[in-house]
């Protein structure tokens with residue numbers, strides 16, 4: 315059983331008297347900067363001139379060019395998009411002080427060797443296991459989202475204590491923090507988003523919807539069935555577990571789910587999951603993605619799903635469901 319750190323076991327003291335620079339004021343950067351400041355810590359922001367620079371200013375931060383923010387800080391949260399991190403790294407590296415702590419929200423660039431920080435700085439990770447918006451929203455509700463922490467290099471002797479303090483500062487210890495490695499976090503994150511979260515759910519829902527529509531049922535009815543209710547079932551699983559969910563649906567749904575689900579999502583599907591998971595571990599996926607990032611067009615890939623009929627139906631239904639009262 316993994317050790318789970320909770321709020322009262324972790325202290326903010328390792329960050330007291332230290333200046334934290336949050337580099338990048340995007341989805342994670344904004345949420346983490348605001349939470350750390352609300353936790354009473356000294357936070358500045360590093361950003362290029364532009365919309366997130368202006369937003370950070372409006373939200374009351376001292377904002378500096380990235381290099382300058384790094385040079386002014388003891389702890390640097392490197393929260394640029396993963397594929398941008400190597401491009402901006404030169405500016406960070408030139409300004410990194412010995413004995414500082416470099417923190418990531420995902421292990422990607424370190425694990426795959428796209429960034430190689432000098433020996434005199436700590437390399438740590440606090441990876442929230444939730445989208446950035448939830449990091450802020452849960453914090454404001456007095457709760458937090460779970461996170462993983464890891465120490466890749468301890469140059470100061472304080473790396474783990476600082477990482478845990480950061481996790482507390484963003485509210486993660488309220489929900490539970492597990493220690494991991496950069497390798498485990500990076501690989502499980504990529505495998506999880508491909509097989510289950512982003513890829514798996516999207517295709518499961520879409521193919522379920524297509525099946526219903528191809529059988530002649532109304533697209534709107536199929537949408538409620540395959541997509542809208544998926545959220546409600548997921549909420550039950552999230553809150554009560556698999557068995558708890560089964561106990562809360564009709565007995566017919568319970569029987570049908572238990573006897574048919576595993577025939578559709580069968581061992582063959584699992585074998586394919588394993589194949590694609592192994593591509594992450596071997597680095598093959600990352601090689602492909604780095605090449606695509608340089609030469610391909612992600613907007614083009616989005617078209618297949620963006621122009622799918624389920625989206626047309628969805629827009630119509632969401633307009634009604636989410637209409638302001």
Ligand code: NDP
Nearest residue numbers: 338339340341342362364366393394395398419420445446
């Ligand atoms: P975002 O895409 O939200 O980051 C956008 C920020 O990066 C903006 O401030 C943007 O500035 C800045 N930026 C982009 N390109 C450049 C550039 N070339 N030079 C300078 N600044 C630039 O990133 P995320 O928050 O999604 O990701 C940050 C890290 O967090 C990643 O490691 C990611 O894996 C991790 N993570 C993200 C999660 C999420 O929910 N998104 C969840 C868990 C981890 P501008 O406004 O000027 O463009």
Ligand code: MG
Nearest residue numbers: 420503504507
């Ligand atoms: Mg990810």
Ligand code: MG
Nearest residue numbers: 443444503507
């Ligand atoms: Mg993730």
